[in-house]
Structure formats: C-alpha cells, structure tokens
Amino acid sequence: MERDNHQEGEAEGVKICDPPSESNPPADTLATSLSLLGNHMFPDPVERNDSATVNKEEPADSLPSVDTAEEQSQDANLDSNQVTKLEAEETENSGQCHSDVSSQSQSSEDAAADNGQGDSGEFVVTMLAKAKLEEQGIGVKGRSSPLLEAGTQESPAFISHRDEDVTADSWRQHRKHVFVLSEAGKPIYSRYGSEEALSSTMGVMMALVSFVQSGDNIIRSVYSEGHTVVFLQKGPLVLVCVSSSRQSERQLRGELLYVYYQIISMLTQASISRIFEHKKNYDLRRLLAGSEKILDGLLNLVDSDPSFLLAAVHCLPIASSLRDSLSQILQKAITPNLVFSILIANNQLLTIIQEKTVIEDARLEPADVHLLLNLIGASSAFQAGEIWTPICLPLFNPDCYFYAYISYLDPPECTVCLLLLSTDKEAFYAVAECKRKIEEAMVAQNSLSLIAKVQSYSVSQVGVSDLRHFMYKPFDVPDNYRQLTQFTSPEMEAPYSSEEEKMRLLDLYRYMHSRIHSTSRPLKLIYHVAERETLLAWVTSKFELYTCFSPLVTKACAITAITKLLRWIKKEEDRLFIRYPPKYSTTPNPSKSSRGGKSDQQDSTDNGFLSLL
Amino acid sequence: MPEMSKMKKPDVKVVLLGDMNVGKTSLLHRYTERKFKDTISTVGGAFYLKQWGPYNISIWDTAGREQFHGLGSMYCRGAAAVILTYDVTNWQSLAELEERFLSLTDTANHDCIYAVVGNKADLTDPKAQLSRDSDVAPEDRTECEEDRTEPEVLSACPTPPASPASLSGVMLHKQVAPEDAAAFYGRILRYKGLDEKSSLPAEKMCFETSAKTGYNVDALFEALFDLVLPSILRKRNENQESPTVDLEECRGTSSKRSRTSCC
Ligand SMILES: Nc1nc2c(ncn2[C@@H]2O[C@H](COP(=O)(O)OP(=O)(O)OP(=O)(O)O)[C@@H](O)[C@H]2O)c(=O)[nH]1
Numbered sequence: 053m054e055r056d057n058h059q060e061g062e063a064e065g066v067k068i069c070d071p072p073s074e075s076n077p078p079a080d081t082l083a084t085s086l087s088l089l090g091n092h093m094f095p096d097p098v099e100r101n102d103s104a105t106v107n108k109e110e111p112a113d114s115l116p117s118v119d120t121a122e123e124q125s126q127d128a129n130l131d132s133n134q135v136t137k138l139e140a141e142e143t144e145n146s147g148q149c150h151s152d153v154s155s156q157s158q159s160s161e162d163a164a165a166d167n168g169q170g171d172s173g174e175f176v177v178t179m180l181a182k183a184k185l186e187e188q189g190i191g192v193k194g195r196s197s198p199l200l201e202a203g204t205q206e207s208p209a210f211i212s213h214r215d216e217d218v219t220a221d222s223w224r225q226h227r228k229h230v231f232v233l234s235e236a237g238k239p240i241y242s243r244y245g246s247e248e249a250l251s252s253t254m255g256v257m258m259a260l261v262s263f264v265q266s267g268d269n270i271i272r273s274v275y276s277e278g279h280t281v282v283f284l285q286k287g288p289l290v291l292v293c294v295s296s297s298r299q300s301e302r303q304l305r306g307e308l309l310y311v312y313y314q315i316i317s318m319l320t321q322a323s324i325s326r327i328f329e330h331k332k333n334y335d336l337r338r339l340l341a342g343s344e345k346i347l348d349g350l351l352n353l354v355d356s357d358p359s360f361l362l363a364a365v366h367c368l369p370i371a372s373s374l375r376d377s378l379s380q381i382l383q384k385a386i387t388p389n390l391v392f393s394i395l396i397a398n399n400q401l402l403t404i405i406q407e408k409t410v411i412e413d414a415r416l417e418p419a420d421v422h423l424l425l426n427l428i429g430a431s432s433a434f435q436a437g438e439i440w441t442p443i444c445l446p447l448f449n450p451d452c453y454f455y456a457y458i459s460y461l462d463p464p465e466c467t468v469c470l471l472l473l474s475t476d477k478e479a480f481y482a483v484a485e486c487k488r489k490i491e492e493a494m495v496a497q498n499s500l501s502l503i504a505k506v507q508s509y510s511v512s513q514v515g516v517s518d519l520r521h522f523m524y525k526p527f528d529v530p531d532n533y534r535q536l537t538q539f540t541s542p543e544m545e546a547p548y549s550s551e552e553e554k555m556r557l558l559d560l561y562r563y564m565h566s567r568i569h570s571t572s573r574p575l576k577l578i579y580h581v582a583e584r585e586t587l588l589a590w591v592t593s594k595f596e597l598y599t600c601f602s603p604l605v606t607k608a609c610a611i612t613a614i615t616k617l618l619r620w621i622k623k624e625e626d627r628l629f630i631r632y633p634p635k636y637s638t639t640p641n642p643s644k645s646s647r648g649g650k651s652d653q654q655d656s657t658d659n660g661f662l663s664l665l
Numbered sequence: 666m667p668e669m670s671k672m673k674k675p676d677v678k679v680v681l682l683g684d685m686n687v688g689k690t691s692l693l694h695r696y697t698e699r700k701f702k703d704t705i706s707t708v709g710g711a712f713y714l715k716q717w718g719p720y721n722i723s724i725w726d727t728a729g730r731e732q733f734h735g736l737g738s739m740y741c742r743g744a745a746a747v748i749l750t751y752d753v754t755n756w757q758s759l760a761e762l763e764e765r766f767l768s769l770t771d772t773a774n775h776d777c778i779y780a781v782v783g784n785k786a787d788l789t790d791p792k793a794q795l796s797r798d799s800d801v802a803p804e805d806r807t808e809c810e811e812d813r814t815e816p817e818v819l820s821a822c823p824t825p826p827a828s829p830a831s832l833s834g835v836m837l838h839k840q841v842a843p844e845d846a847a848a849f850y851g852r853i854l855r856y857k858g859l860d861e862k863s864s865l866p867a868e869k870m871c872f873e874t875s876a877k878t879g880y881n882v883d884a885l886f887e888a889l890f891d892l893v894l895p896s897i898l899r900k901r902n903e904n905q906e907s908p909t910v911d912l913e914e915c916r917g918t919s920s921k922r923s924r925t926s927c928c
C-alpha cells in the first residue's frame with residue numbers, strides 16, 4: 053500500500069547500514085528462533101520443524117543486485133552465500149527471489165540450515181519451550197534469558213473477554229493474527245486470544261525485533277512456507293502480523309499501519325510518545341481497555357472491505373441532485389469550529405462537506421474516513437443517543453483531537469448517520485443544534501425516504517455480459533485535485549454472494565493488487581486466468597481498475613468490455629462519486645478556524661454557555 | 666435563533682459516572698428501552714433526552730475508560746444529579762469512584778444530588794434475580810438469558826431455565842456491602858462540604874441494582890427524577906420571569922464552577 057511510504061522513513065533510512073561483520077549476531081540463534089517462532093505459531097509444527105523458515109528458492113549468486121544499498125554490502129552478501137536479501141524496494145531486479153528474512157540484516161541465516169540447532173540454537177529452544185509452558189499456565193519462573201528479558205515481565209491481571217485457548221490448533225489456524233506490543237515487550241493487543249496468555253509469544257517477537265535492532269537493522273518480515281510475518285515499528289509500538297493469506301508483505305504492512313492509526317485515533321501520537329518517554333514499561337492496555345472491539349472491528353473490515361486495500365472511500369451512488377440537496381442541508385447547519393459534516397448511510401458516504409479554510413490546509417484522507425466509519429460501527433450499540441467523543445484523525449494531524457458528534461437520523465433502523473466534527477471540546481450543544489436543523493430540513497425535503505430507496509448498483513446495469521464485478525478508482529485529476537480519493541464498485545452478486553466466495557474474490561483482487569504494486573516489478577496491466585474466473589487489472593495515470601469476468605474470456609474480449617465499462621462509468625460519474633465537495637465557512641474570521649484544525653482545542657466562549665442546558 | 670424553538674430543551678441534566686464495565690450503559694438501556702443487551706464499551710459520552718411527564722431530562726452516559734477521563738468534568742457541568750455507579754462484585758470499582766470520578770463532579774450544580782449505585786446485584790443476591798420493577802416483560806428475561814453466557818451459568822443446561830431464579834447456580838462473592846456504599850456516600854457529602862443532617866440520607870441515595878434483571882432500575886431513575894423536580898421547577902420559573910436572563914445566569918455559574926475543573 054502506497055500509504056506505507058508516506059510517513060515512514062525508517063526502513064529506507066537504515067537500508068544502507070551494514071553492521072560490521074564481526075558484530076554480526078550468531079546467525080543460528082536468530083534463524084533458529086525464527087523457525088521456532090514459526091514452530092510455535094503455525095499449524096503442524098512437526099512437519100515444519102526443520103524446514104520452517106528456510107526456503108531457498110534462489111542461490112545467493114542469482115541476486116544480481118542493482119540496489120545501491122545492496123551494492124555496498126556486496127561483500128558480506130557473497131561471503132555468506134545466504135538467502136537473506138536487502139529489502140530492495142523500488143529498484144529490485146526481476147528475479148522472483150523469495151527472501152526468508154528480509155530484514156536489512158546482513159547476518160547469515162543460512163548457517164542455520166546447515167548447522168541445524170547449534171549451541172545457541174539449543175539456548176533458544178529452551179527459552180521457547182519455557183515460553184510455551186508459561187502459556188499453558190504452568191509458569192516457569194527463574195533465570196530468564198537475556199534474549200527474552202524484555203518480554204517476560206509479568207503483566208498485571210486484567211479481565212479479558214478473549215478466552216480463546218492460545219495453545220489450541222484452532223488458534224494457530226486463524227488466517228491472520230495481529231499483535232501489538234510496546235518496545236518493552238508488553239502486550240497491548242492481540243486479535244485472537246488474550247494478551248496475557250500470549251505475553252511470552254510477544255516477548256519472543258520483541259526479542260526478534262530488538263535482536264535485529266542491536267545490529268542497527270530493522271526486521272521487516274519473516275517468510276515460511278505458509279506464513280508471512282510482518283513487523284512494523286512505529287514510535288514506541290511494535291505491530292506484528294502473522295498471516296497465512298497470500299497477501300504481499302506490503303499489503304500486510306499497510307494493514308498494520310491502519311491498526312496503528314486506529315490506536316492513534318484514540319490516544320494521539322503525542323500522548324503515546326509522552327507516556328512511553330515517561331515510563332518505558334507502561335501498560336498501554338490501561339488506556340486502550342475497552343477499545344479491543346474497535347480494533348477487532350477494524351481488522352474485520354480490513355479483511356472484508358476493499359476500501360482499505362485501495363486506500364479510497366466508497367460512496368453510495370445517488371442521483372447528483374439528491375446528493376447536492378443533502379450537501380446543501382449540511383452546509384446550512386453550521387456553527388463556529390465545525391470543520392467536517394459527514395452523512396453516512398449503511399456505512400457508506402452520502403456526502404461530506406468541509407470548512408473552507410481547513411480544506412486549504414489539508415484534505416481529509418481516506419484512511420481517516422475509514423477510521424471514522426469503523427468507530428461509528430463500533431459505537432452504535434445503543435443508538436438512540438447522541439455521542440460526543442474526542443477522536444484524532446492521524447493523517448490530518450496525529451497529535452490533536454477533534455470532537456466527534458455522532459447521531460442516527462432514522463431511529464430505530466439506524467442506517468443513516470450524521471457525523472459532525474468540531475475542534476471545540478465544549479461545542480456539543482451547539483453541534484447538536486446543527487443536527488436538529490439538519491433533521492428538520494431533511495423532514496421538509498423528505499430526504500430520509502429518498503435515502504432509504506438508495507441502493508448499491510448491480511454490475512448488470514453496465515451491460516457487459518461477461519463482467520461479474522469490478523473496482524474502479526480514479527486518480528486525482530486537476531479539476532478535482534484535493535478531493536477525497538474514492539472508488540466505485542457494484543454489489544457482489546452471484547457467484548460471489550456467499551461469504552467464502554466474496555472472500556475468494558477479494559483475495560484474487562488482493563493478489564492482482566500486489567502484482568500491480570509489486571515493489572520489484574510493478575505492472576501496468578495483468579490478465580490473469582484463475583480457476584473459476586478471469587481477472588484483468590489495469591493502472592494508468594488516470595485510474596486503477598480491477599475487473600472480474602467469467603472464465604474463458606479472452607484478453608481481447610476483456611479489453612473491449614473494459615472500454616465499455618469505462619464509458620459507462622464516465623456517463624454515471626455524477627451518480628457514482630462525490631464530485632465537488634462543497635465547502636463552507638463557519639467564521640467571519642477564517643484564520644481562527646483554520647488554526648482550529650491543527651490545535652487541540654481552543655477557547656470557546658462563544659458557545660460554552662450552551663453546555664449548561 | 667427562532668429555529669431553535671422546536672428543540673426540546675432539556676430541563677435538567679443527569680450524569681452517569683463510574684469505571685468501565687460497571688454497567689452504566691446497561692442501566693440506562695434497561696431503563697429507557699426495557700432491555701438488557703450486549704453493549705460495547707462507550708466512547709466519550711452519549712447524550713439522551715428522556716421525556717418524563719412534562720419535563721425533558723437529559724442524561725449523559727459517560728465512558729468509564731481512563732482514556733476519556735479528561736472529558737468528565739465537561740459532561741458534569743451544570744448537572745443536577747450524578748449517579749456514581751460501581752459493580753458490587755468488584756471492590757476496586759467503588760474505590761475508583763472516590764479516586765477518579767468524585768472530583769469530576771466539581772463542575773456540577775451546587776445543589777446537585779448524588780446517588781451511589783451498586784450494579785450487577787443479580788450476581789450476588791438471589792432477590793435481585795427477580796425484577797423488583799413490575800413492568801419488566803417476561804420476554805425480556807428470556808432475552809437476557811440468551812444474551813450473555815454469564816460465568817456462573819452452568820453450561821450444561823439443555824433447556825433454558827424457566828425463571829431467572831433457577832439460574833442461581835453459583836453466586837459470586839459480593840465485594841461491596843451496602844454499608845461500604847453508605848460510608849462512601851458520607852464521604853461525598855463531606856467532600857462537598859455538605860451537612861449530613863440537611864442532606865438526603867444515605868438510605869435514600871444508595872441503591873443496588875441489576876441492569877440484567879431490571880431489579881431496582883426504575884426505582885433508581887424515578888427516585889432521582891423526583892428529587893430533581895424542584896431544580897427543574899426553579900429553572901422553569903427563572904426562564905419565565907425573564908427569558909433573557911437565562912444566558913447571563915448560566916455564564917455566571919459556569920465561571921464560578923469551572924475554576925475547579927481540570928480542563
Ligand atoms: N450480570 C450482570 N451483568 C451486567 C449488568 N450490567 C451490565 N452487565 C454487563 O457488564 C458489562 C459492561 O456493561 P456496560 O453497560 O457496557 O458497562 P459501562 O459501565 O457502560 O462501561 P463503559 O461504557 O466502558 O464505561 C456488559 O458485558 C454487560 O452485559 C448486570 O446488572 N448484571
């Protein structure tokens with residue numbers, strides 16, 4: 053995911069660092085612990101025991117590197133005849149190298165394959181065995197290894213609702229695990245199973261991270277036959293994904309970044325840094341307790357909603373006249389310090405309008421919208437009320453809070469949701485008043501019943517017989533520059549109506565996406581004949597398009613069909629996308645509210661009195 | 666602002682405070698929707714308007730999570746009643762009220778009343794397994810049995826038990842006795858600098874409830890609403906006498922009180 057590079061310098065930054073060879077860590081330690089991690093994490097440990105992470109597809113000399121970083125470390129590379137390679141993003145050669153440990157580590161992992169488990173290997177074995185015991189609740193106390201030191205601190209008792217048995221096979225078989233831990237190795241979140249039960253597993257992960265770090269490198273990923281382990285370090289947090297989906301490392305890292313952003317959206321980056329500066333050992337679950345469901349929900353969405361993959365928002369197709377009238381209603385209901393008004397139906401955007409001066413500073417990023425939508429989904433349990441909660445939009449500004457007003461306009465169905473974002477903590481009553489105005493206007497214009505009729509569209513409307521589904525994402529073009537990145541996609545219909553089939557199609561799309569966005573060999577067009585369908589993906593400077601056809605459609609046919617599809621989209625554009633997001637100005641003095649977008653909160657004498665109501 | 670006239674202006678504000686997971690949302694849900702449903706930990710605060718006779722009562726259901734602590738005093742500003750909620754099976758939840766939540770009420774009205782509510786009584790008291798509120802429909806009970814597998818419910822139960830009382834396989838240990846709550850109530854009065862004799866007595870202001878069965882829930886809210894009535898009437902009178910004074914008066918109170926608040 054492109055987003056990845058966006059705010060991350062660290063990986064690229066260290067790429068060139070090559071630890072002096074004498075300080076290279078004992079190779080077998082790392083490799084063995086990796087294979088043991090694999091052993092512990094992955095299904096059928098027995099089978100995997102010896103071959104887990106070593107998967108030499110290419111001899112080292114077939115790494116004809118063009119990467120400058122790699123160039124500099126050529127010697128080390130050749131000497132060790134190893135399978136590790138530099139993360140040669142962007143400039144990588146075409147070989148389908150399958151790297152096992154694509155950390156920037158120059159250590160020679162292959163030794164492990166040769167030596168099996170040497171002395172230090174045994175060392176790790178013992179430790180991991182211990183970790184295992186602790187997880188089973190037997191708890192072996194005593195001498196702890198230097199490698200695990202960071203991770204084995206006891207976490208305080210905390211009642212978790214995640215009662216899954218982490219020693220069971222079913223736990224291992226989850227398609228995608230996600231863990232969040234602190235730099236000190238304290239568990240913060242696990243998608244499955246309780247964090248306590250997993251504290252030693254997380255300890256091992258942290259040990260890996262710090263182990264590689266001690267050689268001035270950053271661990272990025274570990275590959276085994278069926279699994280990819282991806283690491284992402286963001287400030288004091290370490291995020292780890294263990295996936296048996298066939299997604300690319302980059303996609304998985306993008307997903308971890310969403311998890312990170314969701315945490316930031318609840319706590320802000322600044323406060324997380326402050327907390328850990330103050331106390332390295334802090335148990336962040338104190339602050340995140342109760343938010344697990346928000347993170348769980350996010351991960352489920354990430355798996356099932358292509359918005360995340362495409363880094364674009366999906367808006368509900370509606371007649372542009374209706375969208376315009378809704379926008380106008382929102383535009384008329386404003387109050388000082390209000391910066392965004394968003395109308396959502398069935399978790400999809402109807403319209404979004406924003407304060408004029410804010411849009412000049414920055415636009416709302418799709419990822420921020422995704423986080424907002426996820427928050428709404430997770431807080432809708434009790435829907436008759438009006439929610440007022442601080443929320444940070446990490447891409448807009450990771451260090452400050454907005455105050456979100458969330459209310460449903462159509463109780464008890466609760467499908468149409470109004471989201472108003474203010475920079476003023478005290479503005480609840482003023483913002484709630486905006487909702488009443490919006491409600492009134494919508495009643496007057498009968499908007500709700502019009503919205504209720506709105507549906508996603510069927511691919512059959514395109515009129516191309518073999519086309520089963522598609523996702524179309526236009527890129528910024530000059531006349532809608534700074535507009536929210538959007539995509540359009542029809543309903544998933546038969547044969548993709550069951551959950552499994554939906555997922556299968558999404559997996560195919562993810563595969564196409566990873567090929568298109570391959571760091572080593574990006575492609576512009578892929579025609580892919582799968583078992584039960586044919587897919588064609590195409591990127592140009594104007595759009596990114598993924599299409600799915602019935603099987604046996606030839607490339608030529610597919611291209612013709614796509615031409616038709618593009619013509620149809622062009623014709624329907626006004627209905628499919630939010631074309632020109634309206635702006636408004638809430639204050640006679642615009643500089644104030646523009647600042648408001650960036651500052652935590654400001655004096656609010658204008659409307660503070662309302663809070664006494 | 667003439668368009669505002671359509672809005673139901675809340676006459677009075679009631680705030681639910683307490684640690685996460687004690688059951689604030691469930692209590693309010695039981696009272697307003699007559700149901701016990703699975704909840705999601707509240708984010709920030711949720712505002713409800715409850716019609717009570719001719720009056721509009723605004724209720725703030727706040728999040729107990731530490732993450733949202735900074736907002737607490739804002740939700741409490743100008744409150745006429747605060748419901749301090751704990752979980753009878755969790756001593757710490759009572760301690761948290763004193764440590765974390767009591768100071769948030771500094772922004773409440775000077776004549777604010779305080780209720781101390783121990784929820785989840787169904788887990789410790791057989792009597793709380795039967796709703797004391799007569800109007801709880803039988804189907805609600807069935808629903809709550811299905812809703813959650815409570816730890817004490819014996820799992821090997823092929824047919825749902827006929828009444829909640831038969832669920833009483835194992836009772837949890839009651840960590841907070843009514844006397845503890847009453848003692849805490851006394852400390853609240855002291856904290857507020859109120860004279861115990863001229864204030865509402867602890868017997869009247871301490872409740873044990875169950876959002877799950879509905880036990881004592883209506884009694885709690887209705888008692889409170891009755892008690893804030895004078896406050897409502899006073900406010901209405903003031904507004905009638907001079908509708909424009911409203912703002913000024915509110916500003917005055919807010920500046921007087923907000924000095925003690927943390928944000
Ligand atoms: N047995 C029992 N369980 C209850 C009762 N009230 C709430 N619960 C359960 O306790 C948990 C927390 O309830 P909530 O109402 O969400 O708690 P809360 O105080 O609103 O929590 P926050 O919103 O995080 O501050 C839920 O799993 C409820 O089902 C009760 O009276 N009896």
Ligand SMILES: [Mg+2]
Pocket residue numbers: 689690691704705706707726727728729
């Ligand atoms: Mg709640």
